Amino acid sequence: MRLLAIETSTEACSVAVLVDGALSERFEVAPRRHAELVLPWAEALLSEAGLRRADLDAIAVTRGPGAFTGVRLGISIAQGIALALDRPLLPVSTLAVLAMGGLRGAPAGEFVLAAIDARMGEVYAGAFARDGEALRAVAPEAVAAPDAVALPHTGSWLGVGTGFAAEDGALVRRFGDRLATVDAAALPRAADLARLAARSLAEGGGMAPERVEPAYLRDHVALTLAEQAAARERRG
CATH class of the missing domain: 3.30.420.40 (ATPase, nucleotide binding domain)
Structure with a gap:
């Protein structure tokens, strides 16, 4: 191949x-x-x-x-x-690719939460499980504020991606000791x-x-200045 x-x-x-x-x-x-x-x-x-x-x-x-x-x-x-x-x-x-990198060298059976900083107070997030030499998605990918991201399974998770540094590490604080390791610099x-x-x-x-079409996850690929200001106001 x-x-x-x-x-x-x-x-x-x-x-x-x-x-x-x-x-x-x-x-x-x-x-x-x-x-x-x-x-x-x-x-x-x-x-x-x-x-x-x-x-x-x-x-x-x-x-x-x-x-x-x-x-x-x-x-x-x-x-x-x-x-x-x-x-x-x-x-x-992209999230599956990020998760694949996070799982290399990790113990078998691990779950991984891949997250990318999406700006405007949000992250792109996807949850995956190791499936032999491949990955299996265990939840739909989404764009959301860190406090709206959920882990669909109990057990130990790996955190990988710039989303874990977003909003001053909000995802790390949210999931605490459920995260066995976090690599917030991974790309x-x-x-x-x-x-x-x-x-x-x-x-x-x-x-x-x-x-083939892009998967942006956001409905709008760009926000007007007014929409950005309204989003910031909603977040307080």
């Missing part, structure tokens, strides 16, 4: 190439430089692996949630490559995207590129 994975939905930018189980990745926290980095990194990784674009079996991309511009950019680039090559596109939840990585996408492709996943 030969797979190109693109992740641009947060302030980090990463690209990975998976070739028959061997992974290579470029990763950098590079706000506002995603468009500059993605294609050169992809070409460099393919060259290092001795591949051309035409040798790829599929393209993978995070579909969101995350920064609106970053999510749109990643999907647009991935769609363009997949359409040009007539290859399937594998969209994967999604293309290598974890590639792992999840490869499993999906092996199970028959993949979509026509033009059918």
Whole structure:
């Protein structure tokens, strides 16, 4: 299996190439430089692996949630490559990718709450459980204030993602000792995207590129200044 994975939905930018189980990745926290980095990194990784674009079996991309511009950019680039090559596109939840990274090296059977700072007093949150070498969602993904996020199961949870630093660590205070560990600096990585996408492709996943759409979770991708002020007033 030969797979190109693109992740641009947060302030980090990463690209990975998976070739028959061997992974290579470029990763950098590079706000506002995603468009500059993605294609050169992809070409460099393919060259290092001795591949051309035409040798790829599929393209993978995070579909969101995350920064609106970053999510749109990643999907647009991935769609363009997949359409040009007539290859399937594998969209994967950004929160699932984040959770996958959090579970690497963790004890078997762990639950993980992945959360990304969504600004305006909210977080994007998704709850997952380890399912063999893959993940299983145990609650719908949502955007909510930290005090509205719930853990659907008892037991020990891992916390991963910038959402745990949002609002002065409100999620950490909310769940207290239910969190075995917290990594509030973690960001999604293309290598974890590639792992999840490869499993999906092996199970028959993949979509026509033009059918892939972002998962913003918010109904409105932008708020007016008046709406932002009203939201702040509601939060007190």
